[in-house]
Amino acid sequence: xxxxxxxxxxxxxxxxxxxxxxxxxxxxxxxxxxxxxxxxxxxxxxxxxxxxxxxxxxxxxxxxxxxxxxxxxxxxxxxxxxxxxxxxxxxxxxxxxxxxxxxxxxxxxxxxxxxxxxxxxxxxxxxxxxxxxxxxxxxxxxxxxxxxxxxxxxxxxxxxxxxxxxxxxxxxxxxxxxxxxxxxxxxxxxxxxxxxxxxxxxxxxxxxxxxxxxxxxxxxxxxxxxxxxxxxxxxxxxxxxxxxxxxxxxxxxxxxxxxxxxxxxxxxxxxxxxxxxxxxxxxxxxxxxxxxxxxxxxxxxxxxxxxxxxxxxxxxxxxxxxxxxxxxxxxxxxxxxxxxxxxxx
Numbered sequence: 614x615x616x617x618x619x620x621x622x623x624x625x626x627x628x629x630x631x632x633x634x635x636x637x638x639x640x641x642x643x644x645x646x647x648x649x650x651x652x653x654x655x656x657x658x659x660x661x662x663x664x665x666x667x668x669x670x671x672x673x674x675x676x677x678x679x680x681x682x683x684x685x686x687x688x689x690x691x692x693x694x695x696x697x698x699x700x701x702x703x704x705x706x707x708x709x710x711x712x713x714x715x716x717x718x719x720x721x722x723x724x725x726x727x728x729x730x731x732x733x734x735x736x737x738x739x740x741x742x743x744x745x746x747x748x749x750x751x752x753x754x755x756x757x758x759x760x761x762x763x764x765x766x767x768x769x770x771x772x773x774x775x776x777x778x779x780x781x782x783x784x785x786x787x788x789x790x791x792x793x794x795x796x797x798x799x800x801x802x803x804x805x806x807x808x809x810x811x812x813x814x815x816x817x818x819x820x821x822x823x824x825x826x827x828x829x830x831x832x833x834x835x836x837x838x839x840x841x842x843x844x845x846x847x848x849x850x851x852x853x854x855x856x857x858x859x860x861x862x863x864x865x866x867x868x869x870x871x872x873x874x875x876x877x878x879x880x881x882x883x884x885x886x887x888x889x890x891x892x893x894x895x896x897x898x899x900x901x902x903x904x905x906x907x908x909x910x911x912x913x914x915x916x917x918x919x920x921x922x923x924x925x926x927x928x929x930x931x932x933x934x935x936x937x938x939x940x941x942x943x944x945x946x947x948x949x950x951x952x953x954x955x956x957x958x
Contacts, residue, residue, distance in 0.1 A: 890934055
């Protein structure tokens with residue numbers, strides 16, 4: 614069925630009456646419509662208030678629909694009214710008082726300390742630093758014992774038994790140092806004495822006739838020779854850094870018997886010595902040669918020494934062993950030297 618709309622008139626040619634009902638074809642405000650229902654026709658109108666009116670009764674005959682009139686001129690749009698004034702803003706209310714601070718909660722219990730992690734592998738050894746200033750010259754070692762007397766040749770006209778040893782000083786040797794047939798030079802009197810073990814007496818032989826020089830004995834081994842290893846710690850004007858500051862390589866079998874530490878200024882320094890074989894290099898704290906303050910140290914002073922370290926756990930070393938020198942703690946010491954004293958065996 615066809616549906617035709619104009620601006621104000623709606624013509625419906627459906628067979629069902631919809632002018633006064635609901636739905637999409639319901640007659641709207643200010644609309645007039647003609648409906649054909651079979652042979653009956655009727656005209657209806659709905660005003661702007663929505664009231665519904667039938668203009669023509671059912672059965673009346675209407676003539677043909679005339680042509681649509683010309684659309685009237687559209688009226689101009691009315692003026693927009695002026696905007697009303699904006700009302701003033703109300704006053705801000707008074708701010709309320711700040712509430713009291715709540716009580717602080719209880720401090721929780723301290724957690725259990727975790728197990729200590731494994732010690733990490735030691736990092737690579739850094740490059741060697743610049744050579745520090747030359748350390749102090751160490752004390753001169755004691756004279757080594759005389760080697761065994763070589764075999765005596767045929768007795769000459771005045772040949773005498775060779776001497777067993779020769780030493781010098783201001784006091785006669787005693788105890789284990791005393792040997793039969795040894796010579797002793799007294800530094801004060803400048804007299805040479807010969808020891809006769811049978812008579813248990815020292816004999817002045819400076820004024821007697823000197824016999825023919827006997828054959829030189831075979832050179833003795835260096836057993837008993839004393840010496841020292843020295844290492845200097847230089848902080849370049851600042852406190853000496855802690856940690857491993859150097860290594861000592863043992864070139865022979867030695868027994869350590871003492872140490873000496875010197876400082877450029879009054880202060881404190883604590884040194885630990887760790888010794889191990891070359892195959893197990895580098896030494897660690899587990900290879901410590903001593904415990905606690907028995908190691909080399911200075912406390913609020915310029916110097917310190919110990920000539921009896923029999924309480925150390927590692928007073929001997931073998932050729933090829935390596936000693937790590939570790940600075941445990943330092944206070945105001947900027948330059949220091951360690952001397953580690955030994956005797957060969």
